[in-house]
Amino acid sequence: MAVAGVLGRRSAASRLVEGYGQELVVLGAIAALLVIVGTVNPRFLGENNLISMFSGNAYIAVAAIGMSLVIISGHIDVSVGSLIGVLATIAGTLAVGDYPIWVAWTVPVLVGVVINTFVGALIAYFRIPSIVVTLGMLSILKGGLISYTAGTWITGMPPEFFIAQARLFGIPAPVYFMVVLTIAMALWMRYAALGRAIYAVGGNPEAARASGLYPERVCVAAFAMHGFFAGIAALLFATQLQVIQSTVPPNLELTVITASVIGGVSILGGTGTVIGSTLAAILFACISSALVFLNVSAYWLRAVLGLLILATVLADMARRRRHRAGRL
Amino acid sequence: MIRTSLIAAVALSVMAGTAWAQTWTGGDDLPTSPLACDATPATAAAKPYDGAEPANVPDRKGKEITVVDVPKLIGIGYFNATSKGIADAAKELGNVSVKTDGPTKANIDEQITFIDNYITSGVDGILFAANDPVAIAPVLKKALSKGINVVGYDANSTPDARQWFVNQAEFNGIAKALVDNMAKEIGEDGAFAIVTSTFTTPNQARWIAEMAAYAEKCHPNMKWLETVEAQEDNVLSFNQASTLINKYGDELKGLFGMTSVATPASAEAVTQAGKCGEIAVVGLATPNAMKPYVEKDCVTSVVLWNPVDLGYAAMHVMRAVADGALKPGATSVTAGKLGELQVINGSEILLGAPFTFTKENIGGFDF
Numbered sequence: 082m083a084v085a086g087v088l089g090r091r092s093a094a095s096r097l098v099e100g101y102g103q104e105l106v107v108l109g110a111i112a113a114l115l116v117i118v119g120t121v122n123p124r125f126l127g128e129n130n131l132i133s134m135f136s137g138n139a140y141i142a143v144a145a146i147g148m149s150l151v152i153i154s155g156h157i158d159v160s161v162g163s164l165i166g167v168l169a170t171i172a173g174t175l176a177v178g179d180y181p182i183w184v185a186w187t188v189p190v191l192v193g194v195v196i197n198t199f200v201g202a203l204i205a206y207f208r209i210p211s212i213v214v215t216l217g218m219l220s221i222l223k224g225g226l227i228s229y230t231a232g233t234w235i236t237g238m239p240p241e242f243f244i245a246q247a248r249l250f251g252i253p254a255p256v257y258f259m260v261v262l263t264i265a266m267a268l269w270m271r272y273a274a275l276g277r278a279i280y281a282v283g284g285n286p287e288a289a290r291a292s293g294l295y296p297e298r299v300c301v302a303a304f305a306m307h308g309f310f311a312g313i314a315a316l317l318f319a320t321q322l323q324v325i326q327s328t329v330p331p332n333l334e335l336t337v338i339t340a341s342v343i344g345g346v347s348i349l350g351g352t353g354t355v356i357g358s359t360l361a362a363i364l365f366a367c368i369s370s371a372l373v374f375l376n377v378s379a380y381w382l383r384a385v386l387g388l389l390i391l392a393t394v395l396a397d398m399a400r401r402r403r404h405r406a407g408r409l
Numbered sequence: 410m411i412r413t414s415l416i417a418a419v420a421l422s423v424m425a426g427t428a429w430a431q432t433w434t435g436g437d438d439l440p441t442s443p444l445a446c447d448a449t450p451a452t453a454a455a456k457p458y459d460g461a462e463p464a465n466v467p468d469r470k471g472k473e474i475t476v477v478d479v480p481k482l483i484g485i486g487y488f489n490a491t492s493k494g495i496a497d498a499a500k501e502l503g504n505v506s507v508k509t510d511g512p513t514k515a516n517i518d519e520q521i522t523f524i525d526n527y528i529t530s531g532v533d534g535i536l537f538a539a540n541d542p543v544a545i546a547p548v549l550k551k552a553l554s555k556g557i558n559v560v561g562y563d564a565n566s567t568p569d570a571r572q573w574f575v576n577q578a579e580f581n582g583i584a585k586a587l588v589d590n591m592a593k594e595i596g597e598d599g600a601f602a603i604v605t606s607t608f609t610t611p612n613q614a615r616w617i618a619e620m621a622a623y624a625e626k627c628h629p630n631m632k633w634l635e636t637v638e639a640q641e642d643n644v645l646s647f648n649q650a651s652t653l654i655n656k657y658g659d660e661l662k663g664l665f666g667m668t669s670v671a672t673p674a675s676a677e678a679v680t681q682a683g684k685c686g687e688i689a690v691v692g693l694a695t696p697n698a699m700k701p702y703v704e705k706d707c708v709t710s711v712v713l714w715n716p717v718d719l720g721y722a723a724m725h726v727m728r729a730v731a732d733g734a735l736k737p738g739a740t741s742v743t744a745g746k747l748g749e750l751q752v753i754n755g756s757e758i759l760l761g762a763p764f765t766f767t768k769e770n771i772g773g774f775d776f
Contacts, residue, residue: 122656129682130655137648228514233485236697246681318644322677323701326643326670366648373637373652 102400103345103393104357111364118371125374132253134366136245139255140165140317142362144333145340146266147310149358152341153270154303155283155350156204156211158197161311162333163222168193168315170226173235173325176242185242189319190312194305201304205297223329235325245320255317262313263359270355279303284351339386340365343393435605435636435667436618443619444585446627448762458737459568460756463553469731471504474533476727478509478720479523481538481564482516486697486776487716488538491563494720495536501745502728507536517541521548528552534727537571538563546570558730562723563716568756572730575723575750576757577714580612584619585627586763587691590710591663592628594689600632601663602653604646604671607638613667616693620665634661639671646674654682666692672711676702696766696774703771715764716776722747722760 119126144161151158168189175185200218204211247254270276278299281289286296319325344361346353368385371377478495480488492509499505510527512519517540524535525548535552539545542565549559549570562575591601605613617636624631634657639646650664650671664679666672672692676699679688685707694711702708725744729735735742741749742758751759766774 124656124658127655127658130652133648133651133655137644137651234698236700322643322647322674324643324673324677324698330644331640331642369648370652370655373635373649374656376635 103343103396104354104360106396107344107357107360107364111360111367114364114367114371118367118374122374125371130370132251132256134370135259135363136253136255137321138362138366138369139253139259140245140314140321141333141336141340141365142259142359143262143310143317144314144337145344145358145362146262146355147307147314148337149341149344149346149353149355150266150270150279150303150310151211151307152338152346152348153283153350153353154279154300155286156300156303157338157348158200158215158304158307159212159334159338160200160215160218160222161307161337162331162335163219163226163329164193164196164308164311165315165318165333166327166329167222167226168312169319169325170230170235170327172242172316172319173238173327176238177235182239182241186244186316189315190309193308193312193315195308197308197311198301198305200308201301204304205300219334226327226329230327233327235327236323238320238323238325243320243323245317255321258313258317259359259362262310263355266355275299275302280351336365336386339390343386343389345393345397347397348394435603435608435614435638436621437611437614439615439618441619441622442581443623443626444581456755458756459754460572460574460737461550461553461559461569462737463556463558463572465556466558467556469533469558470733473504473506474728474731475531476505476507476534476536476724477527477532478507478536478723479511479520479527479538480509481511481520481540482514483509483511484513486774487695488776490716490774490776491538491720491723494717494722495724496720497717498721498724498728498745502724505724505728507724515540517544521545524548524552528555528557532557534558534560534731536723536727537561537566539566540564542566558727560723560727560730562719565757572756573726573735574757575719575726575760576753577716577719577760578763579753579759580615581619581623582759583693583712583763584616584623586712586765587616587665587693588620588624588628588631590712590765591665591689591691592631594691594709595631595662597628598630598632599662600634600657600660601665602634602657602661603636603665603667604639604650604653604675605636605667606641606671608636616667639674641668641670643670643674646671647678650675650678651682654678654684654688659687661688663689663691666690666694668692669694669698673698673702676708680705680707695776696771697776699766700771703766703768706768709767711766711771712763713766714760716774718747718764719760721745722750722758726750726758 115126124130144165148158148161171192172185172189175188200214203209203214245255278294281294282296282299289296340361341358342348344357346358372381478492480491482488495507499507511523520540528551535557539561545566549566552559559571560573561571563577565574608614637649637653639649654661664675666675672694676690679685679690690708691710693713699708699711722744726735726742729742740752744750753759
């Protein structure tokens with residue numbers, strides 16, 4: 082990248098802006114929203130509401146970590162919502178089926194990894210575009226789930242099962258999951274060989290191959306990890322309430338993809354961070370809570386998110402154009 | 410520059426939102442018909458019988474009859490409860506042999522096949538809960554043409570494909586039960602909010618409009634804070650209910666759940682906010698989803714109808730039709746222990762006031 086050559090002459094601040102531009106924008110938007118709505122109604126900034134906002138949407142942030150890996154590696158997964166629905170149902174079924182709680186917690190994560198490893202292999206080795214494979218998965222998982230459960234809810238899970246309702250120092254467990262996983266993955270993406278390989282392959286698979294990487298293996302690895310995060314997200318999702326709906330949460334895949342994209346992950350692959358996607362998930366939570374505080378219909382959330390996507394993609398394209406211009 | 414415009418866009422949409430505020434209640438604009446504040450039933454508007462008549466019916470008066478009950482699906486708690494009611498009534502009547510049979514998933518094609526087979530095998534009566542009001546019509550008409558009595562319950566067909574339909578609840582009845590229970594729990598001057606599916610869902614919009622009309626008539630001092638949408642989404646319902654609790658603080662005394670998804674999610678939000686006993690949750694829901702909250706005393710009243718009574722009434726209606734006791738133009742029918750049930754909308758029989766599940770009775774239901 083052209084930036085690399087001039088980095089030395091730039092100040093730390095401008096390097097931060099260059100490296101984390103979109104993340105800073107999202108952070109700014111969160112701050113602006115908190116200030117504006119907090120001024121209108123101070124209860125918006127009350128401890129309870131902050132906890133509701135951070136905790137209620139943490140599963141989206143966790144799922145968006147995996148989604149970011151997949152998108153950065155140059156692919157996409159539109160089946161994640163169905164997968165989370167299926168994994169949550171598996172967790173609930175095991176929990177009411179007298180299995181030990183640790184089984185109900187680990188099996189869904191493993192199943193998520195297995196399913197998505199398979200998906201990744203189809204994409205990498207059979208060279209089927211990821212959108213096609215995951216669209217197929219979306220239908221298979223959704224149809225399978227509805228036929229299997231007939232929409233019956235799962236209730237009566239043992240109290241220990243509800244990991245998302247646990248609190249430590251007054252903060253709900255999902256917040257810890259979100260923060261710890263985001264930081265761990267941000268570091269891993271930056272410093273681990275495989276993490277860097279994901280960027281390389283997503284940016285330019287042929288160049289990556291020429292420099293000794295195996296794009297196929299990287300793709301499978303990215304999907305496998307995505308399955309892991311989908312599993313964790315499904316657990317947080319399933320244990321948040323006393324009832325598991327055992328259907329596919331509506332539009333969840335779109336929300337997760339939107340979080341990644343607004344967080345600065347380029348839909349074309351190769352750039353972005355998981356910090357951005359987590360911040361974007363928090364931004365959604367703030368917006369959706371703000372809509373209630375301002376008596377605005379929840380339907381505006383979709384409109385606002387749509388607006389944000391367009392703005393972000395435009396910004397991304399503008400950035401790319403600037404980089405290309407810089408190289409000339 | 411683009412970043413600035415991004416922030417501006419968020420800020421603008423938020424501000425545009427404030428300008429829009431406080432216009433919606435979530436109800437529709439159709440005329441409402443609030444019930445009397447006491448337990449007086451509504452006066453039925455006279456409407457001519459619009460059900461069908463079977464052809465060449467043999468005289469079944471007082472004779473032993475064979476009836477088949479084909480619900481939407483079998484094996485789930487709700488229809489187990491209706492078929493229990495049907496069997497109870499048959500046993501009580503003593504001159505009916507009844508069997509429940511149907512698809513294992515709510516599939517209209519399979520349901521049609523089941524009904525068709527029973528027409529061929531020869532029954533005197535068919536009870537049904539339709540998976541699709543239009544698609545089921547031809548096979549029911551075929552049954553009528555063979556002299557079989559056809560009565561629906563729970564989910565109607567088009568009126569010309571059956572004789573009578575047992576209607577579990579009318580909109581104004583549900584609205585009255587909800588608002589009365591809320592008033593009882595939070596007092597006549599309490600403030601409440603509503604969690605609904607969407608403002609355009611017909612049933613919910615109808616209920617809310619009827620609730621508004623009834624509250625205005627019978628509980629004029631209750632304060633209607635806000636209605637929020639949560640689709641049929643568990644987690645969104647929970648988040649919306651939590652946000653309402655955070656937004657109104659101590660002012661909020663009650664939450665209405667308008668769907669079987671929103672009610673347990675609202676109860677969960679109240680539980681997790683540690684507000685059990687301070688914020689009442691009243692809503693439409695199925696007993697199983699509400700048991701944890703009712704048992705913990707977080708929720709005291711869950712409004713729905715009693716499916717056992719629904720099946721029981723349907724069986725009695727079937728017997729009355731076979732005996733010739735319930736004829737077109739009748740204004741009521743006797744249904745065993747349920748007493749006189751009112752005829753409404755031409756060819757429907759109203760089950761009566763909705764049923765309120767409480768800590769005392771909820772354990773007896775499994776659906």
